[in-house]
Amino acid sequence: MVGDPASTMINAYNPAAAHRLPTATRELIARRERLLGPAYRLFYEEPVHIVRGEGAYLYDADGQSYLDVYNNVPSVGHCHPHVVAALTRQAGLLSTHTRYLHETVLDYAERLLATFPGQQRHVMFTCTGSEANDLAFRIARAVTGGTGIIVTDLAYHGITDAVAGFSPSLGAHVPLGPHVRTVKAPDRYRATGDVGADFEAAVRAAIADLERHGIRLAAMYCDTIFSSDGVFSEPAGFLEGAVKAVHEAGGLFVADEVQPGFGRTGDAMWGYLRHGIEPDVVTMGKPMGNGQPIAGVAMLPRLIADFGRNARYFNTFGGNPVSCAAGLAVLEVIEAENLVQNAFDVGAYLRAELATLAKRHAVIGDVRGAGLFVGVEIVSDRAAKTPDGARTAAIVNGLRRKRVLISAAGPGANVLKIRPPLVFSKKEADLFLTAFAEVLEDVDRA
C-alpha cells in the first residue's frame, strides 16, 4: 500500500470514480479542487456532504442522518449545547493571549492537571496535536541532548515538518528523518510470544541501532492505543518494559494521548493509565475542545525548567480564553454525563456483540480495543490471519451507503476503526451492529 500515491491514505475517495457520483457531489468536489488544490483527501467512494451535527449523528443537506461511529473530535457529542454556550459566552467577553494575565487559562489548566493521578505536572497549550508533539520534540532534545526518536511502524503523530518526519503512516513520500527508528507495534493477534517483552526487545534494539549510528535517544513516542497501527490495547501493562528501556537510555517517554485521551479507553481519562506507567510527557489534542482547536503538553516540571527559562514558548492562539472555556466545558460534560463509564460500558457491550458476530462471519479475525476505541480485523483466512484490505474497504463503503460512518487502519488497511463520540449509547451500538451484520452478509455473498 505504502508508496502508491493513490492509496497512501486508507479509505480515501478515488477521483477516478467521479463519474459514478451525483452531479451535485461532482460539482462540489470540482469546486473544492479548484479552491483547495490537490493535497486534500475525502473519505469514501461516495463522499459525504454534511451540513449539521448533533449528538452521535451527522446530517446531510437532504436532512438524512448518518450514525457517527468514527469521529473522536466531537467527543461529548456534535455541537454539545454546554460547550457551545461556553464558547459563545467567552467569545463575546474576551479572546486574547497569554502575555496578559487572564483566569480562564488557569482555571482550565488546574482542572485538566487534576486528571493526572501521578506526579504534579505543568501544562502548555498549543492549537493542534501536531504542535503539541512538535513542542515535546523540542523539549526532549533540550533535556536529553539527544535527537533520536523511536516510534511504531505505522505511527501517526502529526504534520509539522519535524513530526511528519517521525510519522511513518504518512507514506513513502514523506521520508523519515535519519534520527528516527521504527519498531513493530505490540500486536497480540499476531504475536507468537509475550507482547510486552517483544515490544521491549524491539525498543532496546532500536536504541542500540541509534547508538551504533552515534545518535543519542531523545524520546520514544507512543499513541497508547496504537490507532494507526491497528488498535492494540491488550494485555494492559505491555508498555512497562519499553518505558524502562527508554529511561535507561536517558530518553523521554512521550504518551501521545491525542487519540486515546479524555476518557475514550473507558477505564480512565488517559490511555497510558491502563499500562501502569508514568510518561515524562503527555500530549493531547483532538477531543480536548470538542472541535475547538486546542491541544496541549503536560510534562513533569523538571523537563521544562531549563527549556522554559532559556527558550520561552509563545503560541498566539494557544491558551486563549475561548479555547480554554471550550476545554473546561468538555471536562464538565465528561464528568456530568459520566462519559468515561459510558465509554467503558458501551465499548464492552460492542466488543461482546462483535465477538458474537464473529462466530457467524469468518472474515472477522479479531475484535479488540478499550472503551469506545474498537478495532475489528478483517481477514481472508482466519488460520493464516491474512489481512483483507479490499474486503475491509467494501465493508467501510457498504456501511457508508447505509449511512453509518467508520474508517479503517493498520498496515493491511484491514482493521475497522470504530471510534464514535463518547455519548454513543447502547441503542446506537445496536444500530451500528445491525447495519454491520447486514453489510457482512453482503460481503460474505460477494
Place this chain on the structure above:
Amino acid sequence: MVGDPASTMINAYNPAAAHRLPTATRELIARRERLLGPAYRLFYEEPVHIVRGEGAYLYDADGQSYLDVYNNVPSVGHCHPHVVAALTRQAGLLSTHTRYLHETVLDYAERLLATFPGQQRHVMFTCTGSEANDLAFRIARAVTGGTGIIVTDLAYHGITDAVAGFSPSLGAHVPLGPHVRTVKAPDRYRATGDVGADFEAAVRAAIADLERHGIRLAAMYCDTIFSSDGVFSEPAGFLEGAVKAVHEAGGLFVADEVQPGFGRTGDAMWGYLRHGIEPDVVTMGKPMGNGQPIAGVAMLPRLIADFGRNARYFNTFGGNPVSCAAGLAVLEVIEAENLVQNAFDVGAYLRAELATLAKRHAVIGDVRGAGLFVGVEIVSDRAAKTPDGARTAAIVNGLRRKRVLISAAGPGANVLKIRPPLVFSKKEADLFLTAFAEVLEDVDRA
C-alpha cells in the same frame, strides 16, 4: 540583548521585580507558574490582568479600560458582534473536518482567494501561522529539491521546530539550522545607499554562501512589514530585487503576511502588494479569525501539484466550519466597515502627529510604517541614531501605567510597535498621542 536569558524577549515581565506588585497580581502570577511552568512570558513591569474586551479597549477586573494600541489579532475589534454571531451560529450547527464535503470552507476559500489580485491560487488551512510557515517550508523543499532558507536578521516566523530554526528573533537558545542564512532587514533609517539594491545584494550573497556550502535554496521568507526587525515599509517596491534573486536561484519567495495581512498596511489587503511583487507562497494567520485559531497558505497551483498528489495534507482542525465561519465574518466586517481605508487614514494621521511630536522630543529618531502598523524609533543620540532600549522600555511601561498598551521590537529593542485593532479611530489615536506626549515629557525629565 540576544543570549541573555532574562532578556530574550522584549518587554517581558521580570519576575525579580515581583515584590513591587499588588498581592492579587503576585498570587495570580504564582498560580500561573505552578500550572503553566516557566516557559510562558508576561508583558510589562506590572503585568496586566484582563477580563473583557470590546472594540479597541480591554478591561481589567476593576472595570478600568486599557486602550489597545498593540493587538493585531482582534483586528476588527475585540469581540466584534458579527464575528461572535457567526462563530456561535456555526458552532451550534456543525464543526467537523475536511474529509467530508461541507460548504463553509469553500465559501470562505472563494472569498479569501478573491482578495489576491494576481494569479489564481489555492489555499490550504491550518490553525496557526507557525503551521502555515511550516507547511510552506515542506512545500518549498518538495518543489525545489533544496533545503536552504533565507530570512532577515531578527525575523520571526513561528514556533514549530522547523520554523523556530529560521526565526532568529527567538534568541541564541533556539539555534538556527545549518541550512539557514540571515540578511540585514531593509532599514531606510540607517541605510547609506539604495535600500532595495542593498537588500538584493545581501540576498544574492546569502544565496552564494548557501551554494558554497552545497545547499540549494528552497525559499526566502519575508514578513513584508518586517515587524520583529523593527517595522520597515519604505520605499515601497524595495522587495523587487530580492524576489528576482530568489527566483534566479530556483527558490520560492514566501510572503509571510501573518502580521501585515488583512488590510493592516492600509493600502491593500496584503503587505506584499505595496512592493509590486507576486510571491510564490503567501502565509497568513493572526487576524484571520479575529482570535479564532485559523491560518492558511495561499500558493500558486503548480507548487502544490506534486506535493499534493504524493504527500497529502490533513490538519484535523484546519478548515473546520466554525473557524471558516469566523474567517468569513472577518472579511465581511473588513469590507462593511471599510477597515482597510480606516487603517490608511488613521495610520497616516498617527504618523503625521508623531512626526510633529518628534520636533519637540529628540528621543524620537524615526517614525515609519504603513497603515496601522507604525514603528517609532527611540534613540539616545539623533545624529548617531543610537538605539535606546532602556528608554523605550520606560516609555512602554509608562504608557502601560496610563493604561495604554503597546510593545517594542527591533535589534536594539528600541522601536515602539504601534499595531492596534483596525477599528482604531482618530479619537483613539488622539488618546494614544496625548498619553504618549505625557510619557515623553516624563522620560525627557528622567
